[in-house]
Amino acid sequence: MRFLKKSYVFLIFAFLYAPILVLMIFSFNESKSRGNWGGFTLKWYMELLHDKQIMSALYYTLLVAVLSSVIATLIGIIASIGIFNMKKLPQSIILNVNYIPILNPDIVTGISLMVLFIFMKMRLGFVTLLLSHITFNIPYVILSILPKLKQMNKHLYEAALDLGATPMVAFFKVILPEIMPGIITGFLLAFTLSLDDFVISFFTTGSGVANLSIVIYGMARRGISPKINALSTLMFLCVLMLLIIVNLRMSKDPERRLKSGASKENGRYISSIGHDI
Amino acid sequence: MKRHWLATPYIVWMVLFIVVPMFLVLFYSVVERTEDGYRLTAEHFHRFVDPIYINVLIRSVVLAVISTIICLLAGYPMAMILASREYSRKKIMYMLIVLPMWMNFLLRTYAWMTLLERKGVINYVLSMLNLPSLDILYTNQAVVLGMVYNFLPFMILPIYSVLSKIDQNIIEAAQDLGGNNFTVFRRVVFPLSLPGVLSGITMVFMPAVTTFVISKLLGGGQFMLIGNLIEQQFLSSGDWGFGSALSVIMMLLILLSMGIMSRYEQESGGGALW
Numbered sequence: 070m071r072f073l074k075k076s077y078v079f080l081i082f083a084f085l086y087a088p089i090l091v092l093m094i095f096s097f098n099e100s101k102s103r104g105n106w107g108g109f110t111l112k113w114y115m116e117l118l119h120d121k122q123i124m125s126a127l128y129y130t131l132l133v134a135v136l137s138s139v140i141a142t143l144i145g146i147i148a149s150i151g152i153f154n155m156k157k158l159p160q161s162i163i164l165n166v167n168y169i170p171i172l173n174p175d176i177v178t179g180i181s182l183m184v185l186f187i188f189m190k191m192r193l194g195f196v197t198l199l200l201s202h203i204t205f206n207i208p209y210v211i212l213s214i215l216p217k218l219k220q221m222n223k224h225l226y227e228a229a230l231d232l233g234a235t236p237m238v239a240f241f242k243v244i245l246p247e248i249m250p251g252i253i254t255g256f257l258l259a260f261t262l263s264l265d266d267f268v269i270s271f272f273t274t275g276s277g278v279a280n281l282s283i284v285i286y287g288m289a290r291r292g293i294s295p296k297i298n299a300l301s302t303l304m305f306l307c308v309l310m311l312l313i314i315v316n317l318r319m320s321k322d323p324e325r326r327l328k329s330g331a332s333k334e335n336g337r338y339i340s341s342i343g344h345d346i
Numbered sequence: 347m348k349r350h351w352l353a354t355p356y357i358v359w360m361v362l363f364i365v366v367p368m369f370l371v372l373f374y375s376v377v378e379r380t381e382d383g384y385r386l387t388a389e390h391f392h393r394f395v396d397p398i399y400i401n402v403l404i405r406s407v408v409l410a411v412i413s414t415i416i417c418l419l420a421g422y423p424m425a426m427i428l429a430s431r432e433y434s435r436k437k438i439m440y441m442l443i444v445l446p447m448w449m450n451f452l453l454r455t456y457a458w459m460t461l462l463e464r465k466g467v468i469n470y471v472l473s474m475l476n477l478p479s480l481d482i483l484y485t486n487q488a489v490v491l492g493m494v495y496n497f498l499p500f501m502i503l504p505i506y507s508v509l510s511k512i513d514q515n516i517i518e519a520a521q522d523l524g525g526n527n528f529t530v531f532r533r534v535v536f537p538l539s540l541p542g543v544l545s546g547i548t549m550v551f552m553p554a555v556t557t558f559v560i561s562k563l564l565g566g567g568q569f570m571l572i573g574n575l576i577e578q579q580f581l582s583s584g585d586w587g588f589g590s591a592l593s594v595i596m597m598l599l600i601l602l603s604m605g606i607m608s609r610y611e612q613e614s615g616g617g618a619l620w
Contacts, residue, residue, distance in 0.1 A: 074427050078439075081424050084495065085446050088457030091467060092449070095460065105465075144356055151353025163353065166360050169368070174556035174600060176573050177593045180580050181367035184590075188370055204363040207356065267452055267559065272580070285452045289563055293456055301453050308448040312441060 089305070096298035113299040120296055122284060127300070129195070130264060130280040137202035138259035144203070145210030145255060150244070152211065153218045167208045178205060179272035186273065193275030201273040202266065206259035213255030217248040375590035390591035399575070403595070406571040409486060410554035413493035414501075417550045418543065420494070421501035425542075428502070429509035440506075443499050455492050455563050462488060462564075484566030492560040493550075500549035508542030509535070540610070548607050552600060572596055 096114070100107025117123065152163055170178055182204065186197045225247070229239035245252075267282035274283065285297055375391070377384040393399070428439050446454065461467045462483040469479045482488045512535065520530045558573030567574070572592065579589030 077423060078427055081420065081498075082442060085443070085498070088454045088461060088495070089446055089449055091460050092453060092457045144359065148353050148356030151350050151356070155350040155353065159350075163357065163360070166364060169364050172600065172604065174552070174573075174596055176556055176558060176576055177371070177597055180576065180589065180593060181371045182363065183580065184370045184374065184586070185363070185367040200363065204359070207359070211356075261448075265450065282450060282452055285450060285456070286559070289452065289456050289459075293453070297453065301450055305449050309445065312445070316437075316441070 092298050093302045093305070096295055096302045098295055101295065102292060113295040114303075117296045117299050120294075123281075123294075123296055123300060126279050126281045126284040129198075129278055130282075133195075133199055133202050133270075133280060134260050134263040137199055137206050137263045138256055141203050141206035141210050141259045142252060142256045145207050145214060146248075146252060148207070149211050149214040149218060149248075153215060167211055170205045170208050171212075175266075175268035176272075179269040182269065183272040193273060195274075195278045198270055198274040198278060198280075201269050202263045205266075205269060206263060209258045209262065210252075210255035213258060214248055214251040217251035218244075221247045371590045371593050373590075374586045375594045378587060387587075390587040391595075393588055394591060394595065402570050402575055403572055403599075405486075405569070406555050406573070407599075409490055409493065409571065410551050413490050413497065413554045414547055414551045416490070416494050417498050417501040418547065421498055421546065422505055422543070425502050425505035425509055428506050429512075436510075440503075443502055447499060451496055452559060452563075455496065455560055458488070458492055458495065458564060459483060462491075483564065484568065486565070486569060488564040489561050489569060489571075492564040493554045493557065496560065497550040497554055500553075501546040504545040504549065505539060505542040508539045512538050544607055544610055548604070551603060555599065555603075556596060 097109050097111065098106055099110040099112075152160055155163070173181075179201075182197075182201045183193070186193060186200075191197055221244070225243050226239055229243045230236065234242065265282070266280075267286060270280050271283055271286065274280075279287070281297075281300075285293060288294060288297065376386060376388070378387045378389060379385075428436060428443075459466075462480070463469070464479070464481060464483070466483075469481075472479055482491070516538070517530060517534060520534045525533065555571075556573050558571060558577050561567075561569055561571045561574055565571075570578075572595075576589055576592045576596065579585045579592060
């Protein structure tokens with residue numbers, strides 16, 4: 070039984086990691102075609118830096134991810150506090166509208182935004198791409214922050230005011246630290262969703278502005294350049310290292326882990342990514 | 347506390363970028379352009395009732411259902427094994443399931459093309475073992491494989507999280523009361539894990555039924571799904587009316603399946619209207 074279990078786990082992981090392994094191996098492939106192996110090389114890693122198309126895609130991917138997640142987080146914080154203080158009915162209406170981008174298939178979100186931008190005679194490009202990313206990011210930020218606001222002791226804020234704090238000071242000294250874990254989860258969620266998005270970006274960008282996913286999609290027909298494999302191998306290793314570091318830090322500091330409720334947050338975090346595909 | 351006005355900027359944003367676009371799609375799906383403006387029409391929806399398009403819809407649903415079933419059958423045992431292990435290993439396993447999702451999903455799907463090709467890695471290994479070759483790239487099987495591959499973690503993780511929260515005392519009580527392993531599973535563990543199963547099913551079925559990338563890459567573009575049809579209307583044939591009608595149909599499909607799922611769901615996630 071034990072053996073059976075072990076081999077089953079092995080099988081599932083083999084299935085999940087086979088393509089990733091293949092990708093990584095082929096980033097060292099001398100031959101350009103994806104079928105055959107032409108010997109070991111590091112040339113794709115060298116050429117990567119000089120490839121204008123890939124570098125510009127990487128630039129736009131990171132730029133949009135950083136800008137959209139920061140802006141979405143700021144709007145999300147303010148909106149969450151507003152929504153939290155609303156009356157029951159308007160609150161539930163807003164929350165339901167807030168759910169639309171999460172529930173809607175990405176392709177529908179993408180084309181409806183495209184229709185809007187064309188209808189408003191906006192040129193599809195960087196601005197429309199950024200606006201779209203902010204739009205699909207905000208709901209996730211709000212859904213991460215609202216539970217923290219609900220958990221907070223209502224009287225803390227009033228106590229701060231009674232003790233002479235101005236509303237601004239009370240916000241920064243009392244509310245903000247309390248909801249910080251939610252803000253961080255929301256921000257990270259927004260950042261990774263934006264980083265990995267293809268479908269919505271595909272419909273809402275234009276005129277030479279492309280993120281990595283779009284470039285990869287464009288290449289898929291003719292065959293993806295091994296340079297892309299090299300780039301994603303590097304990115305994958307970065308993520309792996311980050312996760313290991315975070316994990317080591319957390320396991321060293323059990324109190325921290327308890328405080329942030331890491332595993333629970335991860336769960337929600339993962340479950341929201343599902344929509345991206 | 348009267349700070350509800352703080353939500354106003356976001357409300358404006360929502361109306362502009364969520365509500366208005368939805369109504370625009372609805373609008374385009376029921377009008378057609380004439381010389382002097384727009385005219386109401388049901389023609390776009392009527393066009394859909396063609397066997398060609400109905401077949402596309404049926405194929406999308408069937409492929410998504412098959413993928414969901416495979417994910418459930420393969421994912422449930424995995425979730426059970428994960429939930430039964432001791433703590434330290436559990437965390438590593440959890441990470442290992444999440445990790446592949448950090449690589450660009452287009453690229454991972456593309457890697458399956460390398461694996462599945464006639465002269466690809468899998469066939470190379472098979473021929474070395476003197477086994478018959480596998481030729482499924484650009485078929486429905488390849489599309490299902492791609493869906494299962496991409497969405498399997500979304501089945502495993504919710505089931506795992508429900509299973510690991512089940513009170514061990516309940517299981518022990520069932521065993522003490524004379525249930526054998528199978529009975530305990532059928533009468534106790536499985537019913538308790540249903541919320542996880544339901545959210546897993548939703549999280550696999552929804553993206554699977556709406557995908558257009560997996561079918562385009564692994565299906566070679568010859569097996570259209572409803573997602574491909576929508577993409578085509580907007581990007582190549584420029585038929586916004588029909589494309590919008592298809593989008594409305596897809597939204598209805600999603601709403602319908604959400605409705606069916608939520609009837610079985612015990613705790614609702616917050617969206618009361620849905």
